[in-house]
Amino acid sequence: MAHAELDRLQACLNFSLDALRKEMDNSQLLPLSQHSSVEHPLDDPTTYLPSTALFDARRLSLACLGELKNLIQSPLDKRMDEKYSAYGAASIDILIKTNIIDYLSDLSNPSEGIPVTELASKFGLDSQKLVPILRCCAANGWVRETRDSSFALNRCSRTFVEGHAGRRLNLCTPGFMSIVGAMPRWVTESDWKLSRSPAQTAFQVAFRTPLQRFSWVMQNPQALVPLADHLQVLGDMSTPGIVADYPWEQLETPIIVDCGGGEGGLVTAILDAHPSFRAIVQDMENVVALTSSIMKERRPRDIENGTLKAEAHDLFQPQPRIGNEYSFILRHILHDWPDKEAAAILGNVARSLGPKSKILIIEMVAVPNVDSAATTSAKSFLLDGDDKRPDHCVPSHFGSASKLVNAFSVHMLSLMNGCERSLREWESLVKGCGLCITNVYPLRAHTSVIECALDSRVLL
Known part of the structure; x- marks a missing residue:
C-alpha cells in the first residue's frame, strides 16, 4: 500500500536532519541535547548567527515535523493541544515569577x-500544585523530571534565568491572556467587529479602556519597562541577520535614520560592522531620553564626534531628515498599524526621500498557504550541490516553522488592528506612498528586509 504523503515527509525529514547534522559539524558546534543543562549557541539568535545552510536545514526540519504532526495526529487531540497550550505559557510564568528557575539554575548539580x-x-x-505545573513544563521541553516528582532545568530553560533573553521576552504584556480571551467576542459579536481602528480592538475590550495600546502604556508606566524589554529582545533576535544579510555597502547615503529605533541596538550594530556610516535614532520624546543616556554610557566617542545621535520624532509628523544624505529603517513599526495609519507613517518618510535614498522596511512577510500541497524541491531551501535529492511535499510557508509569523499577525490584529503583511500587501502599501520595492532580502531570522525607493515614475 502506498503512503505517498508520509513517505515524502519522512524522506524530507531524513534529508533535512542529515543536512542539519552536517552543517553543525562544519560549524564545529556540539551536538544538541535535551539532557544537557548547558546552553547551546543555537539557543540564542541574539548572539549567534548560524550559517545559511544550517538556518535552512533547521527550518526545513521544523516544517517537516509540523506537517508530520498534522498528518498523523487526530484532529481532536490537535484541538486539545491548541486549547490548553495557554496553560504551558502560564506554567513557565509561574516558574519565573516564583524564582524557581533561578533557584534550579544555582544548584551545585543542576542536572540532578x-x-x-x-x-x-x-x-x-x-x-500538589507544583507537580502538575512542572510536568506541564517538562512535556513542553522546558524542564526534566529526573525521577518521580523531582525536576531539573534543561538546556532550553536556561533562557529564562535572570539576565537572559527569554526572561525579558517572556514577561512582556500584562493582561495578555485577557486579550486572547477577548478576541473571539471582539471578532464575532462586539460593536467593533467590522472596525479597523487601532482603538477598537480586543485590547480595549480586555482592558476596558478607550485608549489605544500605546496611549494606555504611557498612562500605565508599570507596563512600559517590560514592554520595552520585550521589543528590545524581539529586535535583537533579528539584528545579527540584518547586519550580515543585507548589502549595506550598496547604500549610497552616508546617514542611516532608524525610525522608532528604541535603544539604538540595531544602528550601533550596523556602525560596528560598517563604520563609514553615521546614524540617527528617532523615537518618542520619553523613549529618546532613555536612549540618549544609554548611548552616552555605551558609545561616548560616537556621541562626541557626531557619528551617532538620538532625536525625538513622532512618526505621524513630517520627517525632518530630508534629501539624499538619508536612508531610513522602519523595523517592527508598520505591522503595528492598520493600512491607513501605516500609510501615514510610510508616506511621511517617503516625502523626505532623495533619489538615492532607501527605506528599509524590516518585518515578517506572511506567505499565503495556498500551495501547501504542492511538490517543492528541497534545492530551494538548502544550499547543497547534490542534484540527486528527491522532491518533497513542503509548504511554501514552511508550516510549523512559520507558526510564529502567523501567531504574531493575530497578536498585532488583537492589539492594534495591525497584521503581518504578505508581499502582495506590502507592494500595495508601498505603491500608494509613491514608492516601489527594489528588492526583498530574506534574513537568517523570521524577518526580511523590504528595500524601497521613490518610484521613478513619480520623479518624472
Missing part, C-alpha cells in the same frame, strides 16, 4: 534535580 517537596518548602508553595 530536586524533589518538589523541597521546592514547595523553599518558596512557601503547595507541592
Whole structure:
C-alpha cells in the first residue's frame, strides 16, 4: 500500500536532519541535547548567527515535523493541544515569577534535580500544585523530571534565568491572556467587529479602556519597562541577520535614520560592522531620553564626534531628515498599524526621500498557504550541490516553522488592528506612498528586509 504523503515527509525529514547534522559539524558546534543543562549557541539568535545552510536545514526540519504532526495526529487531540497550550505559557510564568528557575539554575548539580517537596518548602508553595505545573513544563521541553516528582532545568530553560533573553521576552504584556480571551467576542459579536481602528480592538475590550495600546502604556508606566524589554529582545533576535544579510555597502547615503529605533541596538550594530556610516535614532520624546543616556554610557566617542545621535520624532509628523544624505529603517513599526495609519507613517518618510535614498522596511512577510500541497524541491531551501535529492511535499510557508509569523499577525490584529503583511500587501502599501520595492532580502531570522525607493515614475 502506498503512503505517498508520509513517505515524502519522512524522506524530507531524513534529508533535512542529515543536512542539519552536517552543517553543525562544519560549524564545529556540539551536538544538541535535551539532557544537557548547558546552553547551546543555537539557543540564542541574539548572539549567534548560524550559517545559511544550517538556518535552512533547521527550518526545513521544523516544517517537516509540523506537517508530520498534522498528518498523523487526530484532529481532536490537535484541538486539545491548541486549547490548553495557554496553560504551558502560564506554567513557565509561574516558574519565573516564583524564582524557581533561578533557584534550579544555582544548584551545585543542576542536572540532578530536586524533589518538589523541597521546592514547595523553599518558596512557601503547595507541592500538589507544583507537580502538575512542572510536568506541564517538562512535556513542553522546558524542564526534566529526573525521577518521580523531582525536576531539573534543561538546556532550553536556561533562557529564562535572570539576565537572559527569554526572561525579558517572556514577561512582556500584562493582561495578555485577557486579550486572547477577548478576541473571539471582539471578532464575532462586539460593536467593533467590522472596525479597523487601532482603538477598537480586543485590547480595549480586555482592558476596558478607550485608549489605544500605546496611549494606555504611557498612562500605565508599570507596563512600559517590560514592554520595552520585550521589543528590545524581539529586535535583537533579528539584528545579527540584518547586519550580515543585507548589502549595506550598496547604500549610497552616508546617514542611516532608524525610525522608532528604541535603544539604538540595531544602528550601533550596523556602525560596528560598517563604520563609514553615521546614524540617527528617532523615537518618542520619553523613549529618546532613555536612549540618549544609554548611548552616552555605551558609545561616548560616537556621541562626541557626531557619528551617532538620538532625536525625538513622532512618526505621524513630517520627517525632518530630508534629501539624499538619508536612508531610513522602519523595523517592527508598520505591522503595528492598520493600512491607513501605516500609510501615514510610510508616506511621511517617503516625502523626505532623495533619489538615492532607501527605506528599509524590516518585518515578517506572511506567505499565503495556498500551495501547501504542492511538490517543492528541497534545492530551494538548502544550499547543497547534490542534484540527486528527491522532491518533497513542503509548504511554501514552511508550516510549523512559520507558526510564529502567523501567531504574531493575530497578536498585532488583537492589539492594534495591525497584521503581518504578505508581499502582495506590502507592494500595495508601498505603491500608494509613491514608492516601489527594489528588492526583498530574506534574513537568517523570521524577518526580511523590504528595500524601497521613490518610484521613478513619480520623479518624472
